[in-house]
Amino acid sequence: MTAWPDGAVEYVQAVADTKLVLGQRNAQWALAGPSLEDNIGSASTAQDEFGHVRQLNRLLANQGRSEDWLAGNRQPTEFNNAASLDDVTDGWTTYIGSAAPTDRAAWYLLDAINHEDFGGMIDKIGEDEYFHLSYHDAMLETLATDEPETLQYVLEETLPDVLAFIGPAIYDSKTDPLYQAGFTVQPITALRESFRDHYRSLFNGTSVSVKEVDWEVPTANTWDAYRRRMDSGSVSSALVEQLSGARNEGFVE
Amino acid sequence: MKIESMIYVVFARIEAGDSVKHVGELKARTDRLAKLYACTTYDEENWNYLSIVKQKDLLEVHDGKLEPSELPSIEQGENA
Numbered sequence: 001m002t003a004w005p006d007g008a009v010e011y012v013q014a015v016a017d018t019k020l021v022l023g024q025r026n027a028q029w030a031l032a033g034p035s036l037e038d039n040i041g042s043a044s045t046a047q048d049e050f051g052h053v054r055q056l057n058r059l060l061a062n063q064g065r066s067e068d069w070l071a072g073n074r075q076p077t078e079f080n081n082a083a084s085l086d087d088v089t090d091g092w093t094t095y096i097g098s099a100a101p102t103d104r105a106a107w108y109l110l111d112a113i114n115h116e117d118f119g120g121m122i123d124k125i126g127e128d129e130y131f132h133l134s135y136h137d138a139m140l141e142t143l144a145t146d147e148p149e150t151l152q153y154v155l156e157e158t159l160p161d162v163l164a165f166i167g168p169a170i171y172d173s174k175t176d177p178l179y180q181a182g183f184t185v186q187p188i189t190a191l192r193e194s195f196r197d198h199y200r201s202l203f204n205g206t207s208v209s210v211k212e213v214d215w216e217v218p219t220a221n222t223w224d225a226y227r228r229r230m231d232s233g234s235v236s237s238a239l240v241e242q243l244s245g246a247r248n249e250g251f252v253e
Numbered sequence: 254m255k256i257e258s259m260i261y262v263v264f265a266r267i268e269a270g271d272s273v274k275h276v277g278e279l280k281a282r283t284d285r286l287a288k289l290y291a292c293t294t295y296d297e298e299n300w301n302y303l304s305i306v307k308q309k310d311l312l313e314v315h316d317g318k319l320e321p322s323e324l325p326s327i328e329q330g331e332n333a
Contacts, residue, residue, distance in 0.1 A: 035258070035280060036294075037279050037280065037281065037286075037290035037294055038290075040293055041290065041294075044293045044296070131289065131292060134285075134289055135286075135289045135293075138283060138285040138286045138289055141283070141285070142282050142286065145255075145256055146255045146256060
């Protein structure tokens, strides 16, 4: 097990934390979705995400992260999840409009990794993500017909935060440090372009447009490279308490 | 305008050569969602084959026989 290049641990940490919060959001909707089938899908997706986090945390622990800290014993501002997941409480359209692009961004960041430590893990995660992303796209298409104005609003609010999670527009093949170090096989600019093109294509022909989204963020001045976001926000203390399982400690022998 | 849900009937087979069986139903608003719901809702087996069809597209054969109106008429010839 070799040490990863500078910045790689934070990169993977951000993906792991995002998947952890994604799993929690999916679980929150597992009993509250619009249909039984959506509830079952949310529960299945949550289970997959927690499995991905477990695998990523194993690698992060090998790179020096404390297992106790990884398990959730930290402050809310120490979670480096995508800002798009900080507060997802307004309803199904807000949840899908936030979770779907965030899940896709997390997959793009993982899929770009090329390091022996990850072995076949990313391929296995990709098999799960194929279904997650297909479901999200199918639901976004449906919501673009059912609730175009709400979805439009959510996407204009959420996509800039997801772009910050992916990384800044200045990180091209010459300036992206992890691409230069060989840790990733695609620079951030390529991931951003794929991400933008996907949603332009998905919503083509619907009443929803992503033209008004600020596709240029974040700039170098507005980007927190450690937390991969533009603000100083975080998930709530209540969510961190749920993630840590502190309330259920009495049931563990 | 909200897309209405439709009922889909789900069929599956565990191993090649087995009979394809009716394993249940699900509701979905689009074919794409229906296929995905089938994967997550009916993942109790590692299916060799899984398919869905809208319930409204199922053609019922009454009592295993064709309706009299569906039988070819002698006046029209056997190829009618």
